[in-house]
Amino acid sequence: MKERIKVILVDDHAVVRAGFRMLLSTEETIEVIAEAERGEAACQLYLDKQPDVMVLDLSMPGIGGLESIRRICNRDSKAKILVFSVHDEWVYVERAMNAGAKGYITKHAHPDILIAAIQKIAEGGDYIEPSLISDSPALSSAYRETGETDYKSIIESLSAREFDVFLLLAKGLTSHKIADELCLGYKTVANYGTQIRNKLKVSSTAELAHIAIGLGVMKN
């Protein structure tokens, strides 16, 4: 029999860690060798224990998941990290994969998926929960090639006028108000809106607001 897959588990919720162990307890090919409840500790543990797979939550206090992935992959680009997050929005998948993760599953996932994902990644593959891929913006394969989907850079790819409109939309103005403000036809504004949302791959102005705030381009 082969070596068991050594897993380190990183999640700030004790329940989730316990649940993970429990769900994996029936699977003899996998062994949880350590746990951490935050990113900083995870980075250290990774170096110390050299796990085959690190399963990691995105939202944690401190440096958080994304930054942890970045730091770990920086030292070891072959690091096998599986994100295990509550978020089922594609943006998160994208960000995580760009940061260097090899897989992404949500906490809604069925236990079998969890095991499958760990195994797939352990043997060097990628794994994204099937249900997530379906609602990816037609870029299910492109994420790997471009490797460049930071909002920062997309925002920079907006033209000057698009950016103007972006800001006002994020602020909460309607197309008509924006048209008045910028002295444009409301059709034009509406068209820019569509364009902007496509570029940022979102579907509501609320998301634009979050992005704007996240980028520090708007203070809330």
Add this chain to the structure above:
Amino acid sequence: MKERIKVILVDDHAVVRAGFRMLLSTEETIEVIAEAERGEAACQLYLDKQPDVMVLDLSMPGIGGLESIRRICNRDSKAKILVFSVHDEWVYVERAMNAGAKGYITKHAHPDILIAAIQKIAEGGDYIEPSLISDSPALSSAYRETGETDYKSIIESLSAREFDVFLLLAKGLTSHKIADELCLGYKTVANYGTQIRNKLKVSSTAELAHIAIGLGVMKN
């Protein structure tokens, strides 16, 4: 030795349910007699099994946690429900308690707290996670002082369902996604959306996002 405390566990994440069982497995005074992954099933199970305590997540597809609490407490005002949620904002605690919950703990809570809460509630008491109480009265008064529109109180004027929809809109979901999430007709969601925007006197979801963030109900 006394009867063991019969607990029903409601959470849409399999990992969390597994973790809960695991963390309680050492405690012989407590016994998990059933599980459910959504509110509707929880209501039914409550009637069928008559648990001593029902531990319940707030965010679930379908009728969701708040509505479940309301329905159960309606039939049995002495129902002992302990909310077990990710949210650590006071608004949630308030809403849950108003709906009829007897206790509130977060998923960050230490296992001991979890056990303590169940026991306290089983014997007829209330239990709110200590760390949450600290920032309760401070916030509510802080918001009243701001000369700006008192969103806090308007938010409180939203019905339970409206609040659910408000959160998802503010998060950036489209009406269709929300309809799926909450198992409602998209028409219904659209209607709620209009209602909500009227009550809050705004005209875009971006503004809802700002309000939600401003109130600390959403972290961005």
Add this chain to the structure above:
DNA sequence: ATCCGCTATAGGAAAAATTCTTTTTTTATA
């Protein structure tokens, strides 16, 4: 100088979302 591509601006038609009104059922309360 000419051509190419990109941005800025919009119009029209079709598709989608919102608003307004109304209805039904359930729950809550005076």
Add this chain to the structure above:
DNA sequence: TATAAAAAAAGAATTTTTCCTATAGCGGAT
């Protein structure tokens, strides 16, 4: 019990968005 409020949603009217197309202007390459 009567009455008020909340939850859910359909239909019609309206508004917005989307998609496709088109024009004009500008800066750079040939």
